Amino acid sequence: RTNTQMYQFLLNWLTDEYINPKYMGQDAVFVHLFEKYHSKGVSNWLNEKQLTAISNRAYMLMSNLIGEKAADLNMVDTAGKPYHLYDVNAAFTIVCFWDPTCSHCREEVPRLDSLLQLKWKKQGVKIYGVLTENEKEKWLEFIQKNNLKDWINVYQTEELKKSDADSQKPGYRQLYDVTQTPTLYLLDKDKRIIAKKLTWQQMDDLLQIKLKN
Numbered sequence: 001r002t003n004t005q006m007y008q009f010l011l012n013w014l015t016d017e018y019i020n021p022k023y024m025g026q027d028a029v030f031v032h033l034f035e036k037y038h039s040k041g042v043s044n045w046l047n048e049k050q051l052t053a054i055s056n057r058a059y060m061l062m063s064n065l066i067g068e069k070a071a072d073l074n075m076v077d078t079a080g081k082p083y084h085l086y087d088v089n090a091a092f093t094i095v096c097f098w099d100p101t102c103s104h105c106r107e108e109v110p111r112l113d114s115l116l117q118l119k120w121k122k123q124g125v126k127i128y129g130v131l132t133e134n135e136k137e138k139w140l141e142f143i144q145k146n147n148l149k150d151w152i153n154v155y156q157t158e159e160l161k162k163s164d165a166d167s168q169k170p171g172y173r174q175l176y177d178v179t180q181t182p183t184l185y186l187l188d189k190d191k192r193i194i195a196k197k198l199t200w201q202q203m204d205d206l207l208q209i210k211l212k213n
Contacts (some may be wrong), residue, residue: 011037019057024195025066034058036195046206070095070191071175074164075130075154078140083154086191092207095176095185099133100142102181109182110146111200120204121150123211124162130157130172132181 001007005055011033011179018030038054046054046071061073073095085095096112109129116127129151133141136155143153156172164171172178176185177196184203186195195206 001207008043011043012100015054019054024197027061028065031058031061031065056178060174060177060179063170064177064185064193066193066194066195068193068195070185070187071172072191073128073130073154073156073175074160075156076160078143078153082150088126088128088152090126092126092194092210093187094120094125094127094203095187096127096129096182097132097172097176098129098177099131099181100135100138101133105182106142108200109142109148112184112203113146113148113151115200115204116150120207123207126206128152128154130175132178152161163200165211168175 015030015033015038018026018033021027021030021189034054036060038051038058040044043051055130070085075085077082077083085093094112096109098109100106112127117124127150129148131154139153139155141152142148178184184196184198184200185193186198186203186206188194194210195203198206
């Protein structure tokens with residue numbers, strides 16, 4: 001820190017490098033930089049807009065770092081009965097945030113189900129599918145049409161959203177960095193995050209490696 005210019009250059013470079021990292025899991029470096037440096041007010045050369053962007057991104061990542069326990073999700077199933085993420089008992093849990101009006105989801109969700117039926121179900125894998133948009137009727141129609149009977153299909157009611165907001169609890173979008181759909185997470189039996197933001201092909205490849213080990 002005695003060399004002000006070098007200190008400023010390195011902190012800026014490392015922040016830019018890891019705010020959108022090339023490899024899964026390296027976002028932990030960015031969160032570390034935020035907690036140890038930016039949140040302490042040492043990067044006073046940055047303007048308010050830049051600092052806000054860094055803070056917002058850090059808060060979107062803090063709760064979903066690889067190796068950490070995933071946040072529980074307070075949801076209800078298609079029958080309106082409570083079904084929390086931590087109610088799922090499985091060797092591996094895939095959490096899929098999706099939207100029936102999303103064209104990418106309409107392609108990927110049936111592929112995930114095909115893998116579930118073909119091998120994942122026998123391997124102790126369960127899918128916890130979360131509706132991300134207020135499209136309940138289209139969601140139920142898609143579930144029925146594509147026979148997603150072995151999924152744990154859940155959504156968050158307006159009452160549950162209000163309860164979380166009143167309690168000042170972060171929503172699932174922040175907890176899981178859900179900025180697009182589908183967003184996939186792989187959790188172990190203790191609900192620790194093994195991987196995130198994978199494609200269905202990457203999910204299967206990683207699962208088979210984990211199962212062999």
